[in-house]
Amino acid sequence: MTTVTDPPGRPRARDAGRAVEPTRTGIADARDGVRIAFDVYGTGATTIVLLPSAPIIHARQWKGQIRYLSRHHRVVAYDGRGNGRSDRPVDPAAYADEWFTSDIATVMDATQTDRAVLVGLCSDAVWRAVLLAVAEPQRVDGIVAFAVGVPLLTPPNPWRVEWSFEDELPTDEGWAKLNRHYWRRDYPGFAQFWFEQTASEPHSTKLIEDCVTWALDGSAEAMLSDADAPSSLDLAAVEATCRTVACPMLLVHGTKDHCQPLSRAKRLSELTGAPLVVVEGADHMIPGRHPVLANLLIRDFVRSLQEGVS
């Protein structure tokens, strides 16, 4: 008759399976020798590259998007340097913006992707997508930017700079966990705190558990090297870069984002002319917490590019 399952008693790993398996998986070699692990899903005239928020988490952050988007498009996802199946260099120089930006092109090359729509979350991905769109405009058809994290555009959320990152602190409580020494002492404690703070909406326990798991696939060492990466940004240069973006963009930001202030998304919208979708009540992890909304926004954006509407 109907399905009869095995009797209970055997252990089952919940959510161990994936909604869709990659059609191709491989390794791309960056020019500095760092190996980047990628997966390709589905087929279609348009390729969507899902950028990693590395090194804190890896490509599984897009698990709520891959199945849906790969029904209609070719989807490339990869683990950023420092986490997942990619290499974890210890030299801070390996975590410079330039490397994260060129890694996008490196993965596109390895997957025979001439041009793509880039989708990213927060500064780890959005800022590098902007940099690639400016450096190689012929390769970037468009950008969907969630939780817009272009550095310096507006002041950071005050709690993020309440404590010194560098100094030994008298406490480990709250945002004092955003601290070099605490990361060394208790990186799992930081990961738990960070995702509880940035996935603060009700009913986010699964998302938090997933994100902490992915964070612990990485390491405090990679996070510290990333924090120590060389950077010489100033506001004028950042604004000039943003003004130079020529491709269509869609910006999506929550009103309760505990990582990146909404003002950065508004400012980027002013500088680029890109439309901004403000999600009432949403925190930082919009694709994870609001997958249907995120997926439909990506779908409509890609469709508008294909139809020549923007």
Add this chain to the structure above:
Amino acid sequence: MTIEPASRAAVDEAVRADAPPAPREQQRARYPDRTGFVERGGVRTFYEVYGDGEPTVLLMPTWSIIHSRHWKLQIPYLARYWRVLTFDGRGNGRSDRPTDPEAYREEEFAADALAVMDATATERAVLVSLSRGAERSLLLAADHPERVEKMAFIAPALPVPPAVPRSRASQEFREPHDTYDGWGKFNRHYWVEHYEDFLEFFFSQCLTEPHSTKPHEDTVGWGHETDGPTLVATQLAPRLHDEAGVRALLSRIDCPILVIHGSDDHVRPWESGARLAKLANGALAVLEGSGHLPHARDPVKVNLLLRDFIGMGRTS
């Protein structure tokens, strides 16, 4: 998401129609195409109709600690294929809340189901029930076999072995105690004095899977739409007390039966669902790791099981 204005109006209409309000009504994935009331012995019962297509699927009321919104993850899916009927069991939702325990006899719920079928011109239906909805479904099928095409039971609550974890507390349901811990909270005095805490406790036992905060919030919210004294009345109504009673009903039923039960059900052990499937010569699907409300916590699995069961033997 688009919401049909006409459908929303139907709900508003029902709310205006002198029914108890639905204080926590959330946005719905799908709104009913038709709503209405049936009245029996002065007790009004609120029903909803969704979609069309044969057969009609009647989502039965469970214990009146919650109401028909607990089917919210089944209705929009099943209504893609079939006509779906559901109603708020007396004692909660937009139905009346009689105070006499006699009004909550299983026979009354079965008669309400029949009245809703009559009011909606439903000749036959597939019955889907949860937990305490089992006995009233069996009654309906035994007394009116021509009206019931198939039956699916989710986590059925019937007096078949093994005993439930709360059996001792149930025996002492009427006695006041000095303290109420664990299943000791299954007590009429506690329900009247600490209804909110009972709801929190009971649904924590129903939803044992991780990441259940949303169905927990929903079920507790629906629980607050009724009250302790009403719940006491539902519990004082007589019900079947042994397997012989279940067997007697089953002997008058020969439609296809499916039992769905979670292996980690802390309210009704899965073995009792397996026992029902065996007695009924029905099919059994055990959902590994699921608790007492698998349709709320693992809706896709349950919906697909229901789809296959309802569609089985039909050409479409």
